Amino acid sequence: MALTDTPVPTAKPRAAHRTEAPWVRWSLIFLMMAFLVLILILPLITVFSEAFNNGISVYLDAITEPDAWAAIRLTLTVAAIAVPLNTIFGVAAAWAISKFRFRGKQVLVTLIDLPFAISPVISGLIFVLLFGSHGLFGPWLSEHGFKVIFALPGIVLATIFITFPFVARELVPIMQAQGNQEEEAAVSMGAGGWRIFWKVTLPNIKWGLLYGIILCNARAMGEFGAVSVVSGHIRGQTNTMPLHIEILYNEYQFTASFAVASLLVLLALVTLAVKSIVEWQQRKAETHGG
């Protein structure tokens, strides 16, 4: 019998001693809540209150009206093209960056961060300069009957540009934190590249990947500035949902505008919910040992 080995129930990790008085604490909490209600919650509530201002039937009409429906279809189409392409890019870039050491990595990372630093309007501008009627390839395109700007391809390109960093930025820190050990172990057991990816890496990053895709999708569907530049605003044809919202608003059709907007808000809330789930899963994984 070993005397000093009696198992001890572990205490909770302790919180640091707090010096400030309770009234200070509660004042700060109250102040913060006041700011957040004003800045975040009020806009959120406004969208729904305005959308349902004139009742449910008006709301439903606004969403199902032909131009609105066309806008929804277009938005979904653009997302369906842009998001998968950006996901593949994100995975490839995250793999290259987190699993290998090479010169110029910082340059690569900076390039990937680029769309965050550039105004969305400028992002649209650069594609107009390439493919617009007075652009570099403009004459060649119109000769051959291809329309990029003021048509679907332009919108897709601009959306891809704006949203391509999201999956990569989500995956890189996760994969860097997880390290290479599991993959290297798999190599030593003779596994090939694809098997390693599908069986070893993917299960570990699945939650981060999910969030990256959902965020990329939300931003793709909601992109306004860049798409505004390249789309031509042709009602029923080249209007995405955000553009349609703008048109309705400028025509003083506020209720309809907010009705369509509410759909995108729901999407944003779903995105936030997925983020919470992902973080909860990551916390679970950490405490159960990895």
Place this chain on the structure above:
Amino acid sequence: MFKRWKEESILPGFGLSMGYTLLYLSLIVLLPLVGLMIKSMELSWGEFWAIVTAPRVLSAYRVSIGTALFAALANVGIGLLTAWVLVRYPFPGKRFIDGLIDLPFALPTAVAGISLTTIYAKSGIVGGFLDQFGIKAAFSQLGITIALIFIGLPFVVRTVQPVLQELDPEVEEAAASLGAGCWRIFRKVIFPELLPALTTGFALAFARGIGEYGSVVFISGNMPMKTEIAPLLIMIKLEQYDYAGATAIALVMLALSFLLLLLINLLQWKFARRFQA
């Protein structure tokens, strides 16, 4: 002996992943940027200067940069407060609020734009209240600033939060044992640790605010020389097929963006070095 540019690794897939990455980046990013450079060279220096220093353009720069600066500064205060409360104080609904911080990040800018305009217009909840004091919120630079505060909030909160979380409680306890009250502990012990993150958050919010379009273009009223922002001016020039004008204005903004990006990277590198364990 010349150094290899890549370290040996037993993991496969470098060629494929790097190759695809570079291809994608070249097509999506580098090609358009090169296009921009080529197009901008069609302008002579004199033409460029004339466009960029026109009164309306200068005013647009002032509006964009000025409002972004104020909004980023406001966000430093509000963001610090928010991160502080979220990390250090338990209260009901904290998880929900924490999740909500990313709303400006996930919400389409146009939706934010129309929503904020509705609230701050004279007929809106807050706009009506402010109107009683003669303060015009929507269709003024104040309105733009408010919209940019909304947009920039997550940047400050999310950069400060991890730093606050990693703070060593023992350092604060040591300061307390030496007689320091909570305000002194904050000023002398905690705040210096937060300064790098606050600066980075500020720079990110500022950079984002300068180029912001969707959330601002509704609430600003777009009055030339007063509340017209630079991105809108670019848009207008494009609609008039004045590619040269649009390019010129864009170049100045790009230069500013790159400078800010450089500054952010430099700050992060400098602060990382200073506190090496």
Place this chain on the structure above:
Amino acid sequence: MTMHVTVEGLSKSFGRFPAVKDVHFQIRQGQLVGLLGPSGSGKTTVLRMLAGLETPDAGDIRFHGRRVNHLLPQERGIGLVFQNYALFRHMTVFENIAFGLKVQKRSKEEIKRRVEELLERTGLSGLAHRLPHQLSGGQRQRVAFARALAPEPQLLLLDEPFAAIDAKVRKELRAWLKSMIREVGITSIFVTHDQEEAVEVADEIIIMNQGKVEQQGTPIDIYRNPETVFVAGFIGESTVIENDGRWKGFENPLPGSKALVRPENVEIGTDKDISLPNAAEKGIVTDVIFRGANWLVVVEARDSIITGYRPLDKELLKPGDEVLVLIHRLYEFNDQGMQVRENGAKIDPMPIYI
């Protein structure tokens, strides 16, 4: 002699976990006391309650007879030294040490004088303008120590101060700390799980286990006269063996008891070099471990495993050797308590009658 620190009926639970259960002890002015115990014994919680960083659920803490339960750490006149130094990363060594003095609003000249005095005493004279990350672990801990002492506290509290330091530096630092505290003459309490450290450094040791105080006394006292089974087993290396009367010299055991044996009380040797062969048992060596200062020999005797120390100058033993095992003393214990027993067979078997 005045009692500096008095603790009565101290208790604290974290949720359902009772960390400290009804603890009493007293510490005299100027003493250097070690709070010793395994992880989870509650020693750190007791220290934190003394510092005012945790609030007791029950009980009283008095400094010089005055109840201090309600006082904040700022108001208790204490100095704190942590395992991980807790230095202010962005302040120089000078500024770290001066921190408490600035709070006391002392004059610039006075601060300069006192900081330089402390730098001198802690052997950090040339390092005043360095930042913490430019110092070694041992240097950082000395800064932490100087910083805690600067505002002239009444009581010094140290939480595992050497745990994060390299083994070799640790020994030097321990000796240095002991002499430094002597010099300054300040009442000090330090927490440790390392019994060697407690025995070397402290004037008095308070051993804790599972939230309770097991024993308080000088290191020698605790070593020689352990009051509970836990203390007997915690100090030094020991093994537990069956105590059913099988051992020579330990017949008539308490029913239902076991025995605790310390290697320093076990002599293992060949029939040539054992001191009292008639009191010894036969055994077989199963393992021989070199300890630097001696050998630790593991022997199987009478179906039990016993360990004993063997000096380096004696003949080398190896596994498989037949040896004699002489237990000089054991600690017999059952549910009710524990007592020391000397080997009753240790008398000269051949008295010489003239």
